[in-house]
Amino acid sequence: MAFALNTLRVPIIQAPMAGGICTPALVAAVANAGGLGSFGFAYSAPQKISDDLGAAKRLTSGPINANFFVFQDVPAPSIELQQQAIAAIKHLPLAHDLRLTAPEPPFYPDLNTMLEPVWLHRPAVLTFHFGLPHPDILARARLLNIAVGVTATCLAEGLAIEAAGADFVVAQGVEAGGHRGTFQPDSLDEELPTLALVKQLSTSLRIPVVAAGGLMTGGDVALAIHAGASAAQLGTAFLCCDESGASPAHKHFLLTKPTRGTAFTHAFSGRRAQGLRNRFIEAMQGQPHLPFPLQNTLTTPLRQLAVQHDDGEHQSLWAGRGYAQARPMDAQALMKVLEREVAQHVN
Numbered sequence: 001m002a003f004a005l006n007t008l009r010v011p012i013i014q015a016p017m018a019g020g021i022c023t024p025a026l027v028a029a030v031a032n033a034g035g036l037g038s039f040g041f042a043y044s045a046p047q048k049i050s051d052d053l054g055a056a057k058r059l060t061s062g063p064i065n066a067n068f069f070v071f072q073d074v075p076a077p078s079i080e081l082q083q084q085a086i087a088a089i090k091h092l093p094l095a096h097d098l099r100l101t102a103p104e105p106p107f108y109p110d111l112n113t114m115l116e117p118v119w120l121h122r123p124a125v126l127t128f129h130f131g132l133p134h135p136d137i138l139a140r141a142r143l144l145n146i147a148v149g150v151t152a153t154c155l156a157e158g159l160a161i162e163a164a165g166a167d168f169v170v171a172q173g174v175e176a177g178g179h180r181g182t183f184q185p186d187s188l189d190e191e192l193p194t195l196a197l198v199k200q201l202s203t204s205l206r207i208p209v210v211a212a213g214g215l216m217t218g219g220d221v222a223l224a225i226h227a228g229a230s231a232a233q234l235g236t237a238f239l240c241c242d243e244s245g246a247s248p249a250h251k252h253f254l255l256t257k258p259t260r261g262t263a264f265t266h267a268f269s270g271r272r273a274q275g276l277r278n279r280f281i282e283a284m285q286g287q288p289h290l291p292f293p294l295q296n297t298l299t300t301p302l303r304q305l306a307v308q309h310d311d312g313e314h315q316s317l318w319a320g321r322g323y324a325q326a327r328p329m330d331a332q333a334l335m336k337v338l339e340r341e342v343a344q345h346v347n
């Protein structure tokens with residue numbers, strides 16, 4: 001039998017978050033506390049995926065989720081666009097001395113190669129962002145009793161996910177931090193708030209719905225469940241945990257800049273994603289950028305330099321709209337607090 005969301009003792013999923021945030025210690029602490037711990041393996045090498053899954057499995061016998069991006073083919077951008085995108089970044093003082101070159105194919109990792117360690121380690125859950133994986137992948141997961149979930153930002157995507165045979169849908173509201181999981185990068189986006197999307201999907205679909213976006217407290221989780229969700233997926237709430245691999249500047253900005261607010265930008269990766277407003281986002285507004293994920297490759301040296309300099313103004317500070325309620329503590333303690341808050345609101 002594949003894992004079922006209603007078997008979670010605490011109906012909380014620590015969201016998959018790419019970029020080294022989801023350490024084995026974080027994932028295992030959440031799983032040990034009765035929730036579902038997730039890895040965000042978006043761009044990770046197969047060896048790293050294998051190492052992380054193995055390390056987490058040594059720390060917990062609880063459920064683990066391995067999450068991947070579904071990359072779409074992308075044509076090579078024109079030389080002119082490459083030059084414009086590079087010039088826009090070089091304009092920033094921190095980038096003056098960086099040697100930036102246009103990304104070369106292959107522009108993104110091969111999903112089948114990345115999934116090899118997953119078939120070996122067999123985590124309880126496999127989730128996908130940015131669309132549906134090939135039917136063969138869903139079939140293989142089913143054969144191995146791995147439950148599959150896919151992000152939906154609107155009803156049409158939810159219906160397609162159910163029709164493809166996935167086990168659950170992650171309803172990502174507009175409050176969510178990180179990349180918008182729309183199937184098409186630049187589709188017209190309804191931008192439904194989390195609770196409205198959860199209500200719509202849970203009344204229209206037969207498969208369970210997970211709520212994601214702006215949920216920071218157990219009270220928020222209880223509201224999501226009341227709206228029809230089977231579980232709640234929290235990302236930003238876990239960013240400031242001791243075990244989170246978020247950079248020190250990322251954690252510092254989340255905890256000390258409650259009035260900054262968030263914004264959507266294409267400028268870091270080429271796809272819309274929500275994070276704390278910073279100088280990079282402001283400066284890149286309206287500037288040319290490469291398509292996803294080439295812009296991510298292009299901005300990598302700048303983002304790495306910013307992390308080295310502890311400079312929160314030039315790295316991606318992905319965060320949901322509830323970030324001012326982030327609580328710095330270890331993940332086990334946070335799970336206990338959340339569990340208590342959920343119980344208070346449900347009873």
Ligand SMILES: Cc1cc2nc3c(=O)[nH]c(=O)nc-3n(C[C@H](O)[C@H](O)[C@H](O)COP(=O)(O)O)c2cc1C
Nearest residue numbers: 015017018040129176177178213214235236318320
């Ligand atoms: C730092 C960060 C990185 C993220 N990376 C991923 C990812 O790799 N895969 C994915 O499916 N979702 C990713 N997300 C989105 C989360 O799965 C989830 O939708 C979101 O965190 C929920 O909103 P919240 O941050 O307000 O809790 C990311 C979110 C954040 C904040």
